[in-house]
Amino acid sequence: MTAKKKGVAKIFVLDTNVLLHDHNCLYNFQDNDVIIPIVVLEELDKFKKGSDQINYQAREFVRIMDKLAGEKLFTDGVPLGPDKGRLFIATGKPYPKVMEESFAEDTPDHRILAITIHVTEIFKDRTVVLISKDINLRMKAKSLGLKAEDYETDKVKDIEVLHKGVENVENFDPAIIKRIYDHGSIPRNDFPMDKKQCPSNQYFVLKNGATSVLVWSDPFNNVIRRIEKENAFGIEPRNAEQTFSLHALLNPDIKLVSLSGKAGTGKTLLALAAALKQHNMYKQILLARPIVPLSNRDLGFLPGDVKEKVGPYMLPLFDNLAVIKNKFNQQSKEYQLIEDKLKREELIITPLAFIRGRSLSDVYFIVDEAQNLTPHEVKTIITRAGENTKIVFTGDIHQIDTPYLDMQSNGLAYLTDKMNGQDVFAHVNLVKGERSYLAELASNLL
Incomplete structure (x- = not known):
């Protein structure tokens, strides 16, 4: 193997999970050289077939490799492009003595x-x-005296962005609070915060003593507008965060919403209630979540047909629908509307993988457990949005179930960071649990 820029450029050796996380990763190492161990190509072979996002990533990466190589040999290094390094494939090497003494098994990682x-x-x-x-592989590498790092390209640098959708402001100018109460809004220029402190669709609780007002930075009319509580299909907001959430969910000008927060804060329930309230505005309501099988086992190990296999994973979504249905008696028009929409498949609860390839026009699309999506998966979903489609992502970045995502690299955090301040995007972080005192206590203490 001949290498470029000896003594200057770094050499990065990539693990399989990096390629499956971002099939374009080869172009993110600047002018440094990249090595793909041949065992990684062997592992990619196992992922090429299938309809999940991970299978798509494997296929796309192989296509990129094939296009880069053309008639060239990887042994000589393949240029990655202008101002980039070169790509090499490293064939298998004998285990050094330190590895023979440390690891009994012959595994792809080793x-x-x-x-x-x-x-x-x-x-x-x-x-x-x-x-x-893979954190454990990085620990093994460092134990052997090797440098090892996470793939940082799509990581959120400031995780606090997830807590900035709502801000409580104490000792606020009472004269401005009165003006907002009297007129319903004030010009944006009269609000004592700059664009950085008050981006588009930012929510505030303005307080002065016993007086307070809920407001929203309205980018469409360039005003700071008062918000009043509004219910949705029998669901009433119980705190300021839920009030802000419903406002964003019910606002047709806000096409993309992210709701973060721990279990029991009402994220998915509010999103579904808002969708039902606006059922006349959309042809279909889709409620989906990614399936993360227990212990990373494929769904094939479960008994039954497809519906029976995925049923247990969808139960939390049906539970939210049941909460709304229980607000009404079975003869009510609201209850019958839900039943009719389910029968006509205008309200669908499904695994996210089953949405692949579908048109997302005239749809209110709710994606639950979005913290288990990669940034690329979130981008893929949003870029499928057609005319008159609203997309809502909900999740808890403290409850990530996939081994190669964390609080900074998951799709929900990435989305909120990159879209913050855009006119069509709003984010609310819900803090207070509303299930029960016991649930809130357990969430905080256990």
Whole structure:
């Protein structure tokens, strides 16, 4: 293997999970060289078939590799583009003694480590870094004296962005509070905060002593507007955050909403209630969530047909629908509307994978458990939005079930960070649990 810019450029060895996380990752290492261990290509083979996002990533990455290579050989390095490094494929290497003494099993992870050790020993004058989203593999690498890092490209630098959708302001100018009460709004220029402190669709609780008012930074009319509580299909907001959430969910000008917060704060319930209240505005209401099988086992191990396999994963969504239905008696028009929409498939509760390939025009689309999506998956969903479609992502970044995502790299955090301040986007972080005193106590203490 011949390498470029000896002593200057770094060498990055990529783990399989990096390629499955972002099929465009090869272009994110600047002018440094990239090595793909051949065992990674072997692992990619296992993921090429299927309809899940991970299968799509595997296929796209292989296509990128094929296009880059053309008639060239990877042994000589393939240029990644202008101002980029070169791409190499590293074949298998013998286990060094330290690995033989440390690991009894021959696994793909250990072969990747062996290749990283080999590259480090050959290029002593260059920095060699193993890039993996697997924390345990990074720990093994560091135990062997190797540099190892997470894939940082799509990580949110300031996780506090998820808590900035709502701000409580104490000792606020009482004269401005009175003006807002009297007139319903004030010009944006009369509000004592700049654009950075008060971006589009920011929500505030303005307080002065016993007086307070809920307001919204309205980007469409360039005013700070008062918000009053509004119920939706039998669901009434119980706190300021839920009031703000319903406002964003019911506002037709806000096409994209993210709701974060711990379990029991009402994220999914509010989104579904808002969708039902606006049922005449959309041809269909879709409520979906990604399936994360227990212990990373495929759904195939479960008994029954497809519906029986995915049923247990969809129960929380049906529970939210049941809460709304229980607000009405069975003869009421609201109850019958829900039943009719379910029968006509105008209200669908489904695994997210089953949405692939569907048109998202005239749809109110709610994506639950969005913290278990990658940034690329979130982008794929949003870019499918057609005319008159609203998309709502809900989730809790403290409850991530996939092994290669964390609080900073999940799709919900990434979306909120990148879209913050856009006119068509609003975010609310819900803090107070409303299920019960016991549920709130357990969430806070256990």
